[in-house]
Every structure is written in structure tokens, then in C-alpha cells.
Amino acid sequence: MPESVVDPVDTVTEVPVAVVGAGPAGLMLAHLLGRAGVDAVAVDLRTREEIATTHRAGILEDGAARDLVETGVSDRILRAGHEHGGTELRFGGRSHRIDFRELVGASVWLYPQTEVFTDLADARARDGGTVHFGVRGTEVLDADTDRPRVRFTAADGTRHELRARYVVGADGSRSTCRGLVPERLRTRYGTEYPFAWFGVLAQAPVSAPELVYAHSEHGFALISQRTETVQRMYFQCDPDERTEDWPDERIWATLQARVAGEDGFRLVEGPILERSVLRFRSFVQEPMRWGSLLLAGDAAHTVPPTGARGLNLALHDVKVLAGVLLRALGAEGDAALADYQPLALRRIWRAQHFSSWMTRLLHTAPGATAFELRRQLGELDGVVGTRAGRAYLAEQYTGWPTAA
Numbered sequence: 052m053p054e055s056v057v058d059p060v061d062t063v064t065e066v067p068v069a070v071v072g073a074g075p076a077g078l079m080l081a082h083l084l085g086r087a088g089v090d091a092v093a094v095d096l097r098t099r100e101e102i103a104t105t106h107r108a109g110i111l112e113d114g115a116a117r118d119l120v121e122t123g124v125s126d127r128i129l130r131a132g133h134e135h136g137g138t139e140l141r142f143g144g145r146s147h148r149i150d151f152r153e154l155v156g157a158s159v160w161l162y163p164q165t166e167v168f169t170d171l172a173d174a175r176a177r178d179g180g181t182v183h184f185g186v187r188g189t190e191v192l193d194a195d196t197d198r199p200r201v202r203f204t205a206a207d208g209t210r211h212e213l214r215a216r217y218v219v220g221a222d223g224s225r226s227t228c229r230g231l232v233p234e235r236l237r238t239r240y241g242t243e244y245p246f247a248w249f250g251v252l253a254q255a256p257v258s259a260p261e262l263v264y265a266h267s268e269h270g271f272a273l274i275s276q277r278t279e280t281v282q283r284m285y286f287q288c289d290p291d292e293r294t295e296d297w298p299d300e301r302i303w304a305t306l307q308a309r310v311a312g313e314d315g316f317r318l319v320e321g322p323i324l325e326r327s328v329l330r331f332r333s334f335v336q337e338p339m340r341w342g343s344l345l346l347a348g349d350a351a352h353t354v355p356p357t358g359a360r361g362l363n364l365a366l367h368d369v370k371v372l373a374g375v376l377l378r379a380l381g382a383e384g385d386a387a388l389a390d391y392q393p394l395a396l397r398r399i400w401r402a403q404h405f406s407s408w409m410t411r412l413l414h415t416a417p418g419a420t421a422f423e424l425r426r427q428l429g430e431l432d433g434v435v436g437t438r439a440g441r442a443y444l445a446e447q448y449t450g451w452p453t454a455a
């Protein structure tokens with residue numbers, strides 16, 4: 052008996068592309084397809100409010116920022132974002148600037164992921180795109196056929212079925228879509244790290260003009276920003292650390308110790324508005340396509356946050372995927388899909404390497420020996436003390452051109 056008889060739905064919608072996940076990757080894909088006249092319906096288990104208030108990374112490559120403006124999402128980034136022409140690496144108690152503009156003629160934008168999401172959700176609403184937030188029980192059916200379906204219960208309790216030509220799994224680092232690829236056909240690559248980040252939002256003025264990535268014998272710290280009056284900071288912690296054990300004074304003492312140095316640099320303190328522990332890992336699942344299902348963004352790969360690559364990588368995936376899907380839905384058919392993985396994967400593995408390298412360069416592994424700490428300082432000196440080292444970091448951090 053067909054499933055629809057067993058489990059009736061209230062609406063059946065034919066749509067070229069169904070997107071599972073309405074974070075930045077899913078919404079940007081729907082936006083790019085919509086601009087080309089192809090409908091895409093996106094669904095997400097989270098409410099719009101939940102996504103908009105979950106703090107994530109804050110750095111966008113210049114190319115990604117330009118894509119938001121030039122494809123008509125919004126030009127708010129140009130007004131509300133901050134362009135940074137460099138960043139600081141701090142170790143041995145001193146800061147060393149990596150000048151992106153001078154080294155590789157590039158810059159990055161400080162523009163939180165929550166703002167990127169808000170711009171994309173607003174653009175979808177403005178352009179008449181359908182996005183179902185706060186759904187339950189999402190199921191992808193028949194992904195290995197050319198008539199895949201997505202079923203879900205909408206926030207108002209009604210049951211829906213999307214009959215699509217392609218389904219995109221953009222459902223984040225805890226993706227269920229990637230689990231649809233049969234185990235015998237998929238390979239998962241990855242590694243865990245013996246530390247996590249303790250992230251805070253602090254009500255305080257900025258402490259430094261650009262981001263500060265700090266290595267210290269006590270562990271890593273990152274000083275980022277949000278607005279003139281709210282700052283984002285992180286410090287390396289144990290993955291099992293509990294936020295309840297961290298009153299404001301302990302957080303500030305830890306952060307100050309990790310950035311302290313002979314130059315007398317100190318963070319401007321203020322009340323801690325939010326605190327959370329962020330675990331991370333490096334992960335890639337291949338293949339990124341199975342039948343009519345394509346994976347994009349964190350669903351297919353995750354990186355540690357140290358190199359600020361995650362969101363940028365997801366946006367690159369969907370830029371490539373949009374082009375491939377438009378060709379597939381046009382004259383070329385499924386054959387066009389073969390281009391997706393090779394075009395996306397090259398950048399994914401570069402970013403995997405860079406993120407893992409930045410992480411190991413700056414964090415102190417539990418039980419690290421005195422040799423290891425000194426070796427790290429030697430490596431850091433090799434990075435900041437040579438033009439090739441600085442240029443390498445600048446080039447990787449500011450991103451690479453889009454795969455053709």
C-alpha cells in the first residue's frame with residue numbers, strides 16, 4: 052500500500068528542490084535557486100527564533116560577503132558589519148599582526164552568523180519563498196529514486212508532503228540526512244580534540260581593534276567582537292566543563308591570564324551575558340550525493356571553529372550546488388550532479404587542514420610537555436616571523452576563489 056494511504060497528509064506540494072535545514076546553507080541555496088526561477092521549499096526542526104539566537108561564528112570571507120550583497124540577499128553587512136584587514140596572533144606575551152590586505156590583498160567581515168541568517172530569512176520572506184520553521188518528524192523518503200519526498204508535521208500540526216526532484220540535506224552537524232546514505236556506500240573521516248571552547252558574550256567595549264588569537268601556556272583564547280558594547284570571547288576548556296562552575300570573576304581571571312604579556316595588554320571587563328561550552332571535531336562524510344539526495348554544509352563536514360571556516364565553507368558548497376542543480380534541472384539531468392562533490396571537496400579538505408592546523412597551532416593539549424610548548428612557540432614564530440608564514444595564514448583565513 053502506498054505510504055500516503057497509510058499516513059495521510061493535509062497537503063502535497065510538487066517542488067523542484069526540497070531543502071532539509073533552514074540555516075544559512077539551506078536558505079542561501081533556496082535564495083540562489085529562487086533567483087534563477089527555481090522554487091525550493093525549506094524545512095527546519097528549529098523555530099526561526101531559535102536559529103536567530105543561537106550564537107555561532109562571526110567571520111565572513113570577503114567573497115561570501117559580496118555574494119550576500121550582489122545576489123540581492125541584503126546590503127546590511129556593508130552598514131552593520133565591520134571589515135577587518137588583518138588579525139592578531141598573540142604568544143609569548145606579545146601580539147603579532149597578520150596584515151591580510153598587504154599580504155594577499157584580501158579582508159574579512161565581522162558579521163555574526165545570526166545576522167547572516169536573519170538577512171536570508173528576511174530575503175526568503177520578501178521574495179515569497181516558502182520556509183517551514185519549527186516542524187516535527189521530518190522524514191526523507193525514496194531518496195534513491197528520481198521522486199524523493201519529504202514529509203513533516205508543520206508547527207500548526209498539519210501534515211505535509213513535498214514531492215521533489217532533488218532533496219538537499221543542509222541539516223547541520225547533527226544531520227539526519229547524512230545517515231540516509233547506506234553505510235556500505237559511505238565513508239566518514241574525522242578526529243576529536245581533547246578540548247572545547249568556553250564561549251561568552253560580555254557587555255563591554257571592544258578590547259582590541261581586530262580579533263586576537265592567543266596562545267599561552269594556560270591554553271588558547273580568542274577575543275572577538277559583536278557590537279560596540281557587546282563582545283564575544285572564548286577560552287579553551289575541558290569538553291566536560293560545566294557553565295555553572297564559572298562565575299564572572301573566574302571567567303575574567305582566566306581570559307586575562309591567557310592574554311597577559313609584557314606589553315601590559317588587558318581586556319576591558321563587563322558583565323557576562325551568556326556562557327556555553329562548545330565541543331568540536333573535524334568530520335567529513337563522502338559521498339556528498341546519494342541518488343537524489345545531496346548534502347551541503349555541516350551536514351557533510353564540520354571543522355573546529357579556530358580558522359573561522361565553517362560558515363564560509365557551507366556558503367561555498369551551496370554556491371557550487373546551486374549551479375549544479377540548475378544544470379541538472381535543465382537540459383543536463385542527473386549527469387550534472389557528478390560535478391558537485393569534486394568542486395566542493397577540494398575546498399573542504401583545504402579547510403579541514405587549515406582548521407585542524409590552526410587548532411593545533413594555538414591550543415595546549417592536556418599534559419603537553421615543555422618540549423611541545425616550546426615547539427609550538429617555534430612554529431608560531433615561523434608563522435609570524437616570515438613573510439611566507441604570514442602569507443600562508445592570510446591566504447587560508449581569507450578564503451579561496453570559488454571552484455568553477
Ligand code: PHB
Pocket residue numbers: 107108109110262273275276283356357358359360
Ligand atoms: C566569533 O566571532 O564568534 C568567531 C570569530 C573567529 C573564529 C571563531 C569564532 O575563528
